Amino acid sequence: MPLELKTHIEDLFKSSDIFSDSEKNLNIPKILEATQKVDIELIKILKSDEKAKKQFFTQIEDIFVLNQNRLMEFFSLNDYMKNGSYTSYTNKIGLIKKDSFIKKFDDVVLAYPHKDCVLEGGQTKDEDKRKEVFYNEILKSSEIDRLFEPKVLTNIKRYSKDKIEDNPMMKADDNLIIKGNNLLALHSLKKKFAGKVKLIYIDPPYNTGNDSFNYNDNFNHSTWLTFMKNRLEVAKEFLSDDGVIFVQCDHNEQAYLKVLMDEIFTFGNFVNIISVKSSTPSGVKTSHATKKILKSQDFILVYKKYNLELIPQYYKKEKWDTHYMFCIENNKLVSLVEVLRKNKILKKKETIKDFDIKKKDHKKFYISNAEKIVRKSTHDNQRIKKLCNSQFKDEIYEEGDNRYINNDMLQPISKSIKPVFIGQNIENDISNLLCDFWEDIDFQNTQNQGGVSFPAGKKPEQLLYRIISMATKENDLVMDFHLGSGTTCAVAHKMNRRYIGIEQMDYIEDIAVQRLKKVIDGEQGGISRAVNWSGGGDFIYAELKTIDNFKNSEIGKLNKNLEYLPIGEIEDETYSISKEEIAINKAFYGSSK
Numbered sequence: 001m002p003l004e005l006k007t008h009i010e011d012l013f014k015s016s017d018i019f020s021d022s023e024k025n026l027n028i029p030k031i032l033e034a035t036q037k038v039d040i041e042l043i044k045i046l047k048s049d050e051k052a053k054k055q056f057f058t059q060i061e062d063i064f065v066l067n068q069n070r071l072m073e074f075f076s077l078n079d080y081m082k083n084g085s086y087t088s089y090t091n092k093i094g095l096i097k098k099d100s101f102i103k104k105f106d107d108v109v110l111a112y113p114h115k116d117c118v119l120e121g122g123q124t125k126d127e128d129k130r131k132e133v134f135y136n137e138i139l140k141s142s143e144i145d146r147l148f149e150p151k152v153l154t155n156i157k158r159y160s161k162d163k164i165e166d167n168p169m170m171k172a173d174d175n176l177i178i179k180g181n182n183l184l185a186l187h188s189l190k191k192k193f194a195g196k197v198k199l200i201y202i203d204p205p206y207n208t209g210n211d212s213f214n215y216n217d218n219f220n221h222s223t224w225l226t227f228m229k230n231r232l233e234v235a236k237e238f239l240s241d242d243g244v245i246f247v248q249c250d251h252n253e254q255a256y257l258k259v260l261m262d263e264i265f266t267f268g269n270f271v272n273i274i275s276v277k278s279s280t281p282s283g284v285k286t287s288h289a290t291k292k293i294l295k296s297q298d299f300i301l302v303y304k305k306y307n308l309e310l311i312p313q314y315y316k317k318e319k320w321d322t323h324y325m326f327c328i329e330n331n332k333l334v335s336l337v338e339v340l341r342k343n344k345i346l347k348k349k350e351t352i353k354d355f356d357i358k359k360k361d362h363k364k365f366y367i368s369n370a371e372k373i374v375r376k377s378t379h380d381n382q383r384i385k386k387l388c389n390s391q392f393k394d395e396i397y398e399e400g401d402n403r404y405i406n407n408d409m410l411q412p413i414s415k416s417i418k419p420v421f422i423g424q425n426i427e428n429d430i431s432n433l434l435c436d437f438w439e440d441i442d443f444q445n446t447q448n449q450g451g452v453s454f455p456a457g458k459k460p461e462q463l464l465y466r467i468i469s470m471a472t473k474e475n476d477l478v479m480d481f482h483l484g485s486g487t488t489c490a491v492a493h494k495m496n497r498r499y500i501g502i503e504q505m506d507y508i509e510d511i512a513v514q515r516l517k518k519v520i521d522g523e524q525g526g527i528s529r530a531v532n533w534s535g536g537g538d539f540i541y542a543e544l545k546t547i548d549n550f551k552n553s554e555i556g557k558l559n560k561n562l563e564y565l566p567i568g569e570i571e572d573e574t575y576s577i578s579k580e581e582i583a584i585n586k587a588f589y590g591s592s593k
Helices: 004-014 028-037 040-047 050-056 068-076 141-148 182-193 221-238 254-265 283-288 336-342 360-368 382-388 461-471 487-494 507-521 579-589
Strands: 057-060 063-066 094-097 109-111 117-119 134-136 153-160 163-166 176-179 197-202 239-249 270-277 297-304 314-316 326-329 332-335 373-378 397-399 402-405 408-412 417-422 425-433 477-480 498-503 538-544
Touching (some): 004 040, 109 254, 134 141, 182 221, 182 538, 182 579, 197 221, 221 239, 221 254, 382 397, 382 402, 461 487
Parallel strands (some): 176 498, 176 538, 197 477, 477 498
Antiparallel strands (some): 094 109, 153 163, 153 538, 270 297, 326 332, 326 373, 373 408, 397 402, 417 425
């Protein structure tokens, strides 16, 4: 019963003269004060009782450490919800300090109904009217333990080129595609992959009521925050110390999600919010321009685990930078315009402004002469200035990789030539450093990328290429637990990264799996040509074993909300799990229960 623990702990304290009065009423303020001070008598009471010790202590080897926050929550949050959950505030969301909503304080957290709960989360439209089950971390801890126990994997297949292998043994470095509730799948995989994931990217339901993934995307505002909190907390455990998470959303929840992620990952690990131009208003959309400011961007919130080292990314300049107006010839500095005219790149009356980076012959010239085309910049090296103004006056002086003339340093345009997207291809071209505003990726023509139709909501492969390039190197592990059409894993596969993808929706087999099969076969959409992709590799597909079809009396004793079969019951003859699947699961999870 949900309230059994509450009654048990209250009775435990009532037996103490220190924390109760003569009529055995609890002195809650005294308990809270003792908790805050880690009072010895309080520790003795709790540690002497097995239930209390399990709920309020963390064991580190042979030492027990009191979880003060959990104990204080237990005695301070007292409005119990019908389903066994409780919270301080039942109908308000806002920033609080201690027990009061605030206007201005230094340290704040986001408070909302169900914050202290675990939400399994019905994600399909069919489950939209299902009453969500909120498992309270204190009152339903045993049910949560069971909920989070690793689940049996079934329907296991290895996909490779021209071959599907049933019931293969799973290797440590396999690419994984898992079908099932993502919260439960994450907890199933946590022990095996904790601290090993370099990059997590997710594009969760935006809580708009109009989601293209067919998720139950009409969550109550606070329910959505609970849904995200549960998943982000466990996701953090997967990240390596130098790992990073990218979470995409729109304006509806961005501000709340930022505060939530500050709490989970800490404010000091916030990296930035990237604004991505995701649409161009046109057609019917523009008819609403008199009533609202039209949406044209999404946001990607970026947090590190602890350490961070990104690989800088670049985008193509739109026009020639006219500061590059000189060229080196025979160790002399001459006008670039004169050189361009001499080579018939520009006509006699044209100027540097007519040098067009979009023309093939112009581009060919500046790429092949990138070390010779230069701009002047100032420097403070007095020794070199003196040398240039005496020995090398009006001549170019070289020292190491640098070149100087008179009082100026010469910067070659080669230093700004980087790999950039040009349409579907990646080419070396003059570039700008990419910062926190991305407007150069086409979101409008992605419907059939990957050879699968997913008309709305599919993210461009170029977007995931950029994120994966920025945060990982070859063979690093990438995770997406809102897999959708499979873009993250498809791009990771083409880029020689390992990956884990999780998706609950039935379309995972018809869309994401089929897309990855096409990747293995060498499909040429998205970034394929840019990375010279020709096919190859493999991945494992598996499902969390459901127990919906088992109706006998023994299984009827299971919690009615438990949808998947725990690994601890895999050898129960009731479920008729094959010897092959038992062996695969034991090898994957380890033989111990």
